[in-house]
Amino acid sequence: MKKWSMQGFFKWLNNSESSTKVISSIIAILGGLLVGFLVMLAIDPSKAGIGLWTILTGTFRDGTRSFGQTIHYSVPIILTGISVAFAFRTGLFNIGATGQLTMGAFAAVYVGINWTFLGPLHWIVAVIAGALVGALWGSIPGLLKAYRNVNEVVASIMLNYIGSFLSILLIKTYIYNQELARALSPAASAYLPRLSQLITTHRSSLNFGFIIALIVVAVTHIILNKTTFGYQLKSVGFNRDASRYAGINEKRNIILAMTISGAIAGIAGATMYLVPGRLMTIESSLLQEGFTGIAISLLGLSSPIGVLFAGLFYGALEMGGFYLQVTTRFVPQIIEIIIAVIIYFSALALFFQKYVQFVINKVVPESEVGHE
Amino acid sequence: MIPVIEMRNITKTFPGIKANDNVSLELRPGEIHALLGENGAGKSTLMSVLFGLYPLDEGSILVHGEEVEIKNPNDANKLGIGMVHQHFKLLDNFSVLENIILGFEDTHRGFLKYDEAHQKVIALSEKYKLKVDPDALIRNISVGQQQRVEILKMLYRDADILIFDEPTAVLTPQEIDELLNIMRNLTEEGKSIILITHKLKEIRMIADRCTILRKGKGIGTVTVKDVTNEKLAEMMVGRKVIFNVDKGPSKPKEIVLEAEGLTVFDSLTRQSVVKDVSFKLREGEILTIAGIEGNGQTELVYGLTGLKPIASGKLLLHGEDATTWSIKKRNEEGIAHIPEDRQKYGLVLDFSLENNMILQQYNDSRFHHRGFFKFDAIRDYAERIIEKYDVRSGKGPLTYARSMSGGNQQKAILGREIERQTNIVIAVQPTRGLDVGAIEFIHNTLIKLRDEGKAVLLISLELDEVMTLSDRILVMYEGELVGAFDPKKTDEYELGLYMSGSKKTEVLS
Numbered sequence: 111m112k113k114w115s116m117q118g119f120f121k122w123l124n125n126s127e128s129s130t131k132v133i134s135s136i137i138a139i140l141g142g143l144l145v146g147f148l149v150m151l152a153i154d155p156s157k158a159g160i161g162l163w164t165i166l167t168g169t170f171r172d173g174t175r176s177f178g179q180t181i182h183y184s185v186p187i188i189l190t191g192i193s194v195a196f197a198f199r200t201g202l203f204n205i206g207a208t209g210q211l212t213m214g215a216f217a218a219v220y221v222g223i224n225w226t227f228l229g230p231l232h233w234i235v236a237v238i239a240g241a242l243v244g245a246l247w248g249s250i251p252g253l254l255k256a257y258r259n260v261n262e263v264v265a266s267i268m269l270n271y272i273g274s275f276l277s278i279l280l281i282k283t284y285i286y287n288q289e290l291a292r293a294l295s296p297a298a299s300a301y302l303p304r305l306s307q308l309i310t311t312h313r314s315s316l317n318f319g320f321i322i323a324l325i326v327v328a329v330t331h332i333i334l335n336k337t338t339f340g341y342q343l344k345s346v347g348f349n350r351d352a353s354r355y356a357g358i359n360e361k362r363n364i365i366l367a368m369t370i371s372g373a374i375a376g377i378a379g380a381t382m383y384l385v386p387g388r389l390m391t392i393e394s395s396l397l398q399e400g401f402t403g404i405a406i407s408l409l410g411l412s413s414p415i416g417v418l419f420a421g422l423f424y425g426a427l428e429m430g431g432f433y434l435q436v437t438t439r440f441v442p443q444i445i446e447i448i449i450a451v452i453i454y455f456s457a458l459a460l461f462f463q464k465y466v467q468f469v470i471n472k473v474v475p476e477s478e479v480g481h482e
Numbered sequence: 483m484i485p486v487i488e489m490r491n492i493t494k495t496f497p498g499i500k501a502n503d504n505v506s507l508e509l510r511p512g513e514i515h516a517l518l519g520e521n522g523a524g525k526s527t528l529m530s531v532l533f534g535l536y537p538l539d540e541g542s543i544l545v546h547g548e549e550v551e552i553k554n555p556n557d558a559n560k561l562g563i564g565m566v567h568q569h570f571k572l573l574d575n576f577s578v579l580e581n582i583i584l585g586f587e588d589t590h591r592g593f594l595k596y597d598e599a600h601q602k603v604i605a606l607s608e609k610y611k612l613k614v615d616p617d618a619l620i621r622n623i624s625v626g627q628q629q630r631v632e633i634l635k636m637l638y639r640d641a642d643i644l645i646f647d648e649p650t651a652v653l654t655p656q657e658i659d660e661l662l663n664i665m666r667n668l669t670e671e672g673k674s675i676i677l678i679t680h681k682l683k684e685i686r687m688i689a690d691r692c693t694i695l696r697k698g699k700g701i702g703t704v705t706v707k708d709v710t711n712e713k714l715a716e717m718m719v720g721r722k723v724i725f726n727v728d729k730g731p732s733k734p735k736e737i738v739l740e741a742e743g744l745t746v747f748d749s750l751t752r753q754s755v756v757k758d759v760s761f762k763l764r765e766g767e768i769l770t771i772a773g774i775e776g777n778g779q780t781e782l783v784y785g786l787t788g789l790k791p792i793a794s795g796k797l798l799l800h801g802e803d804a805t806t807w808s809i810k811k812r813n814e815e816g817i818a819h820i821p822e823d824r825q826k827y828g829l830v831l832d833f834s835l836e837n838n839m840i841l842q843q844y845n846d847s848r849f850h851h852r853g854f855f856k857f858d859a860i861r862d863y864a865e866r867i868i869e870k871y872d873v874r875s876g877k878g879p880l881t882y883a884r885s886m887s888g889g890n891q892q893k894a895i896l897g898r899e900i901e902r903q904t905n906i907v908i909a910v911q912p913t914r915g916l917d918v919g920a921i922e923f924i925h926n927t928l929i930k931l932r933d934e935g936k937a938v939l940l941i942s943l944e945l946d947e948v949m950t951l952s953d954r955i956l957v958m959y960e961g962e963l964v965g966a967f968d969p970k971k972t973d974e975y976e977l978g979l980y981m982s983g984s985k986k987t988e989v990l991s
Contacts, residue, residue: 337853341837341844348832355789355819355827356841357810 131411134465138409138455139423146448150440157438164437165445168430176429178305178314184425185319186211189326189378190403191410191417193371196330198412200367201347206251206266207375208400209273214244214376215383216277219390222296222383223285232299233384237322240380241373247273248372249365256361262368270396278392286392293390302384319381323418326374331414343367375400405449408456424449484547486511486643486674487532487563492541494527501527504541505700507676507693509643514665514675516685516706518718519695520917521888525678528695529645533565534558545643564636565645570628572620578631579603579616582638606637610667624982625774626657633664644668645676650684654774655945655978662688680718682711694718719918727925730933732953734764738816738937739786739906743795746778746785754793755781757961765905768928768938770952771963772945774981778961779941780822783910786939787819788812789827799906813842818899820892822910822941828895829883836864836879839898863901871897872923889920896927907931910941925951945974959983 143162150158169180190207197204218240228235251265281293302317334340346353346363353360378399383390406424410416431445487509494502502524509515519525531538534552542549545561552558572581582603588595603616612630620628629649636644650658665675665688677689685692685706694701694717701717715723740763746756756778763769773779784790786797788809797805799815807815821827829838840849840860849860864879873894875881883891892912899907909928913921928951932938942948948955955967957980965980965987979985
């Protein structure tokens with residue numbers, strides 16, 4: 111009986127397209143944690159073990175509060191991750207999530223400050239404004255790619271800077287708070303409702319953004335896997351020539367994919383700033399969330415559900431980093447090192463996949479493997 | 483007599499496949515030894531091992547009776563082994579002489595000894611009757627001449643064991659005759675030759691002995707004189723092979739596709755690569771466009787199917803002007819297209835087989851309801867094609883196209899295109915790189931389509947295929963149609979003259 115089930119496991123290892131990919135993502139995570147641990151060892155060997163423990167368990171340290179906070183941290187990253195993943199599935203590398211996010215955030219905050227007449231719909235309209243402007247920003251590289259064959263990577267990188275500086279100009283012109291040298295704060299009606307308003311025992315800052323993220327995960331998952339629209343997008347992404355041969359309008363699909371990708375990044379921007387206490391700045395540096403989204407997209411194997419879990423993992427690391435700072439002398443930048451190493455390892459995923467396949471081939475007795 | 487090369491019990495494994503499984507080969511001095519096998523039988527792997535491109539897993543190689551280790555092509559060159567690859571490795575904008583000496587330059591204080599090299603090349607080309615101008619640029623000489631340059635390259639390096647990898651694939655019948663003569667001259671001068679091929683006719687014409695590979699295993703070595711072609715084919719394929727295709731006379735009916743003075747530009751150079759091409763295609767016939775690769779056939783098909791815009795001229799489908807129709811519209815209005823490059827155009831390799839089966843029809847109401855797929859309907863449809871066209875794969879409709887063999891990929895495309903129920907089928911080199919079984923199947927399917935009253939436009943480089951399948955033949959040379967033939971009243975040699983541009987007649991469609 112036991113032998114039989116081992117064979118079943120080997121079969122899964124060997125046949126499942128996803129098994130090697132999932133394993134290589136896990137290797138990437140372990141590699142990142144290992145390097146983080148080594149760095150802590152180098153700084154203070156006596157506390158490295160407790161440091162690693164703190165990072166891994168931060169999420170569960172303070173009951174629902176730390177758990178909710180973990181999810182809260184992960185929301186913008188899940189959204190930017192899906193933004194990148196969605197484009198990637200259609201063969202496009204959207205490195206411009208940051209710019210789309212910044213422009214979306216400005217639109218959301220602008221609506222949040224000025225359109226107070228909307229009453230209970232205020233925050234919803236603000237999020238939609240973020241999505242629309244993000245979509246607009248994302249559509250520019252899409253249009254350039256479709257009609258002028260401009261590489262979307264170059265175009266979207268440039269639009270990151272244009273978006274960043276344009277938002278500074280717009281903030282200073284329309285919604286500037288001279289005293290704080292930051293943007294004004296949105297009206298309370300524009301804040302995403304906190305879940306603690308619904309569940310009174312809940313104490314974290316977790317808000318409706320997570321619900322929005324879940325909806326985006328579900329919608330993108332359905333589009334990509336169940337619809338003719340997603341089929342076209344993926345077909346163009348996998349093989350542009352064959353799609354053209356089959357009569358699929360590749361230009362239209364490129365533009366739509368970038369527009370949707372931009373809209374999701376715009377929503378991410380809205381969820382970041384439609385909260386009390388976080389104000390848009392006029393610093394001329396790019397927001398990191400867009401780039402982290404690339405890593406999370408890689409780690410989540412470009413699937414919306416994978417990105418959801420990878421994003422939650424990121425939230426857990428952030429939370430762990432918070433406690434790391436509180437309980438040990440380590441700086442929270444350790445977390446950034448870990449994430450950076452995971453990015454490297456994720457980028458090496460192809461290598462891992464080959465290696466994992468190689469190991470599986472070695473381990474699984476040859477007679478049990480049916481070759482085509 | 484010591485064999486010049488002995489490969490003993492060679493085994494070479496790639497991840498997931500045994501490319502060579504305990505294969506032995508013995509090359510005697512002065513003989514032409516054919517290596518016969520279908521695509522994927524392991525011929526190229528075996529020769530790559532001999533040429534030092536892959537290390538061997540098991541077995542040994544003896545050259546002139548001594549065991550050797552060949553780690554890279556330089557080792558092979560030192561042992562006097564030379565190889566003419568199927569795809570020539572020449573620099574276009576270098577002269578013949580420069581290409582020959584490249585990597586083997588003799589210098590005097592850092593300066594090339596051009597004159598000596600020049601003399602040596604001329605001496606070699608006279609000795610072996612390899613006529614070629616040493617000062618011509620590669621891009622200005624014909625494919626046949628380029629092949630001679632490759633041969634001269636080997637001779638210049640004093641190779642006496644010559645490997646030819648499918649050397650006739652790119653040649654016209656006349657050029658093939660010349661090549662075979664050259665090979666005879668070479669053996670008379672004491673060289674030994676291994677000829678990799680899957681063409682029985684050539685083996686019959688020139689080879690002394692023949693080693694047959696099938697699915698990585700050595701099936702045996704035979705003296706060509708002692709066996710029939712049927713026996714060779716059986717050893718190659720593993721079962722009896724019927725050479726003749728059953729084909730009755732054609733009954734052409736309505737004109738369904740008409741090209742009037744079609745011109746198509748190359749997208750890079752803006753030069754016309756299809757020049758003023760006119761023809762008519764009727765229901766119930768197989769019209770073949772023959773020609774050597776790269777004479778505009780590909781672009782003509784792109785123009786017909788919409789993958790490239792038609793620069794001037796007119797395309798009529800069922801009498802309607804279709805010159806500016808989109809690819810989608812042409813698909814829907816009756817063109818099925820079996821593309822030349824099945825992996826680039828024919829399939830989305832990272833899609834499952836069932837997803838590939840609806841590539842043009844995903845938007846058909848049979849397969850979706852308000853944009854949401856009816857997965858059961860897709861599965862049924864794919865399974866029907868898989869069964870009807872005998873598409874073999876590991877996981878049926880869920881198999882990724884990438885993991886299927888070339889023959890099964892092609893059968894899947896064929897099935898998809900035919901099941902769309904169009905009445906025009908454009909098949910571009912549909913049997914390229916396939917094994918005998920798949921070729922038979924595809925030939926019979928094309929003839930069946932014709933008999934059902936569909937119009938078949940076949941683009942083929944293989945003259946055997948052209949002669950067996952066609953009802954009418956057009957020859958294309960440098961973007962123009964240069965001759966129209968009835969297959970019953972012509973032969974491969976006449977076609978060869980037109981294909982190489984030596985002859986030309988006005989084609990009236």
